[in-house]
Amino acid sequence: MNKYIKYIGTFLVATSLASCGDQFLTLTPKDILTDANFFLTESDAQASLTGIYAILQREETFSNVRDAADIEWAMAGDMYEMDGSANRIELHSLSLPSNNTILRDVYQGAYQGIGRANIVIGRVSAMTNLDPAKQASIVAQAKFLRSLFYYRLVSYWGGVPLVTEELNATSKLDIPRASAAEVWALIESDLKEAAATLPATWTGANVGRATSTAALGYLVKASLWQQKWADAVKYSEQIIATNTHDLLPKFRDVFRESNENNKEILFSTQFRTSVDAEGNNLVKRTAPRGAPSVYTGSAAWSNFVPQQHWVNAFEKDAAGKIKDKRYWDVIIGPGEAHQDIKDFVMPAQVPAGWSRTGFIVTKYWEAPAPTNSGVNTPVLRFAEVLLNYAEALNETGKSAEAMQLVNKIRTRAGLEPKATNLGKDAVLDAIFYERRMEFIWEPVGAFSDLNRRGRFISFIKANRPNFATLEIDKKPWLSTVPILFPIPREAWDKNKSLEQNPHYSF
Structure with a gap:
């Protein structure tokens, strides 16, 4: 669907509101509208x-480009960015x-998303001729969407200006x-x-x-950030009690455009094939150039x-072959055929232009895309719910129950279950290992999750081959727990009341 609605409200300029994917209410286009x-x-x-949902489609918000790829997985070092643009190098080098x-x-x-949400919350709440439900x-x-944007801000920058009107x-x-x-507190309130209102x-x-389950899922995530372990357990159990979501039997099926909004998805950004x-550009950003x-x-x-070092982390059988089905469902390497496009086989010697590492992620590429892709981008899915629940259980003295949840993820991946009598630290390691192998190129499982538990530096020290070149000791902003990003210079140019995060300058 391609509809645009324009209105002049209390924005300083007219704001264009785009629709969101092929599944939303069809809207009649309107020209300039006034109060x-x-x-x-x-x-x-x-x-x-x-118009708020439309903001999710932008690459800088929830399309799995700026967040999932540029920040989360490239900063953790498990993904490589082929262009080497200066702004990306700054992030990947942790400058x-x-x-x-x-x-x-x-x-x-x-x-921008918060601004649109505030307009809707204020104006729609004041309407007197709407059905109350x-x-x-x-x-x-x-309010759910506003909480999503504030969750992104607080997890990257810490305290930020609160604008609620x-x-x-x-x-x-x-x-x-x-x-x-x-x-x-605002995120939790929203x-x-x-959760109480939505189906x-x-x-x-x-x-x-x-949905209510998506709201509960983000209440869990907010609770984990604040180490409110009992709350995280409570909200996780409310999700599971709805019997709405489950793991799909086959990992690849979670990401198929033909199977979007499936049982494993609690929330995703909606797209449709369109110019x-x-x-979105995810097929273009995935498929090998040349x-x-x-x-x-x-x-x-x-x-x-x-x-390569991420690929090496997959569990292997006695003959040295990767036995984790997640690899075979969404990765192709030298000499390996595409999971859906059977005639496409990666060369035994992969050209550097195709992939500097020799591997390609195919989560979002199941067919050629003649225009922009219609594949939805997962924001929150049930596999994360299980691992979040496991983390909270582990912190409340229920490590054996936590490992049972971890083993559900492992079973789908075709891996043997791990012992359920592991110590608390070993259980946390097991949870984070599954995050790493499960969520490549999704907005979870990498920098932010490691950062909120103070595990980021130890992780990259153990796993990034170029760790020594990062010169961590010369970057004091990496010594804070959690690590915070610098307030952008352009934000300060417009709002001189902003104070910079420690160890940065404007």
């Missing part, structure tokens, strides 16, 4: 909500200057940073309302919207490829 003739009908309210354009874009994208649903979805030309824009605790599932054209922003277009489609860039 006087917008937010009058349910259609207006739904259109404004759709983290305040003028890094990727961090700037992620920061700005989150606040529909009104509550729209506001709850907006619509801003206009008379608003004070020099807003000081709130504490991280205050940001987490998520609790969403566990949607049907028909509404499939893909925020515009309704589609490979025949009959296999790759309109373009192939192989931007992000798995590192």
Whole structure:
């Protein structure tokens, strides 16, 4: 679906709201709308909500590019970025200057989503002619989405300015940073309302919207960040009690465009095959550059490829062959055939232009893409729910139960279960190993999860072959727990009330 809604509210300029994927409510296009003739009908309210979902489609928000690839997996060192652009090298080398354009874009994208959410929350709440149940649903979805953007901000930057109301030309824009605790409190409040209001599932054209289980899943994640272990257990058990989600039998099937919004997905960004922003570039960013277009489609860039040392971490059989089905379901290496495009076989000697490491991730590439891809990007899935639940159980003295959950992940991967009588530290190591092998090129399982537990530096020391070149001792910002990113210089240029995080300058 390709609809655009434009309105002039209290933004300083007209804001264009794009629709979200092929599963959302069809909207009638409207030209420039003013305060006087917008937010009058349910259609207006739904259109404004759709505009928040549209922000998720941007590469700087939740499309698994800037977050999952550029930041999470490349900083942890398990993925290699083929272009070597300066802004990416800064992140991968952990230099983290305040003028890094990727961090700037992620920061700005989150606040753009928050701004739209605040408009919907304020305006729709004030509408008097809406069915109360529909009104509550729209506001709850907006609050879920606002919490998603604030979760991104607080996990990367710590305390940030809290903006909870619509801003206009008379608003004070020099807003000081709130504490991280205050940001987490807003996130929890929004998520609790969403969890209490939204259904566990949607049907028909509404499939893909925020659900109560997605809200509960993010309450778990927020609890883990704050080490509220009992809360994380409670919310995890509420998800499981709905019987809404489960692991799919076959790992690859989780990511198929033909199987999107499946039982394992709690929330994903919705896309459809399109030449515009309704589609994404993930097939282009996956498929090896220089490979025949009959296999790759309109373009192939192989931007992000798995590192050899990550491949080496897979468990092997006695003959030295990888036995983990996750590898065979979403990775191809030298001499190996694509899982779906059987005629495509990686050369025995992979050209450096195809992949500097010799490997390609195929999670998001199941067929050639003649235009932009329609594959959805997973944001939260049940495999993470199980590992998050296991982590919380381990911290509350239930390590054996935690290992039972870890073994569910391992069983699907075709691996032998591990002993359930491991010590607490060994259980945590087992959980983080499964995160590493399960979530390559997803927005979890790498930098942020390692960072919130203070494991990032020890992980890269043990696993990044270039660790010595990173000169960690010369980068004091890496000594904080958790590691925080620098507040972007451009944000400070617009808001002089911002204080920089320790060890950085504007």
